[in-house]
Amino acid sequence: MFGTQEINGDGILEIGGVSVKKLKGEYGTPLYVMDKNYIVEKAELIKKSFKSKVFKTDVAYASKAFLTVGMCKIVEELDLCLDVVSGGEIYTALKAHFPMEKAHFHGNSKSIEELNMAVEYGIGTIIVDNHLEFKLLEDICEKKQKKINAILRVNPGIDAHTHEYIQTSKFDSKFGESIFMEETKELIRRINRSEWVKFEGIHAHIGSQIFDINSFLKEAEVMTNYIKELVEEGIGIETLNLGGGYGIYYSEGDEPIDLELCLKEQVSIIEKINEKYNLGIKKLQIEPGRSLVANAGTTLYTIQGLKTTYSGKNYYFIDGGMTDNIRPALYQAAYNGTIGNRCLEEKENSVTVAGKCCESGDLIIKDAKLQKAELGDILCVFGTGAYNYSMASNYNKIPRPAVVIVENGESALMVRRESYEDLVRNDV
């Protein structure tokens, strides 16, 4: 159990002091439930651990993990920066009146329209991905007579051990420019000379859901040594951004990294190399997404079918599935769950939880122990706060669930449930 989750005297799961039975009654299912206190506590831990006496430190929330107008407001309350990757994410931040100077704009394929938007609305920093993007950005700034800060995303070639689809720093990755290519230094020189783009530093992100602390430490070391090469050429690097990717617990077998330790060690390695070579680094940044919100989220489903196959496999059928959680189908991600209205009963049944989509791969939990369930019971799946709502789809014309935030015995709607009318709104 995570955050404020508790089991009450009737064996019903409560999140943020609100029972899942009440949440189902009030908002219906499927329902994403976000635990505000979990997010606040995790953010405080990250900020506290990622501190330095030498550098200014910024924590930018990677909003692709979970972004709503309400979430932007929480990010602002927590005094975090916001990492955005598309015009849609920029627009969401604008709608929330998020201070755009604290937004960082990422992406390997930014459109001219998106770059225009970023310059127009005064995004704090653009994380430039490549040569052509820099040229486009410079032209846009000149045309608008507006300057912008930029960081170059580089690929430090670190092979982080995680799912192939979420590795980002192998030699053939689509992200950033390789530190092993002379052209990358040439690009840095060009940005550094630019009249319109202020060169701030370099960025790397080595992947997501990484459990090995050494991958992060290696990244810190390789990036700082690269800065040394640049400084030796007379190019000042103020900012080093190390990206996100800190692995979290979803289910048995996951050994999440000790985030506090990892962040402190990252800072300490950079402090040492910075001092040894007098590099003059001024600011360190990280971009956690999943580690901030994944375990704040629980998805509630109603069990609406039970089946035992000829071969003896037990299924629980739910009213959602791969449309609200694509991760098991896409990354073979494993989740834990419980029957939220039967928490005190033994988990004795080996079952597979299947979604309602017309896909054999629409399985949310495979062969796990769960309590014996009846129709109408509430299945709670844990750890769904990151990359669930944000990757949801309308496959099979299934409306996206509502999102609710809970805190101290109160719940509030964050995102309304989609209606059937919403599904045909853009059809002509």
Ligand code: LLP
């Ligand atoms: N910074 C950059 C540049 C990123 O590309 C990402 C994630 C992050 C930060 C945040 O990483 P995190 O701390 O959340 O691991 N959909 C996949 C994850 C894709 C991650 C994409 N980039 C999943 O569901 O596992």
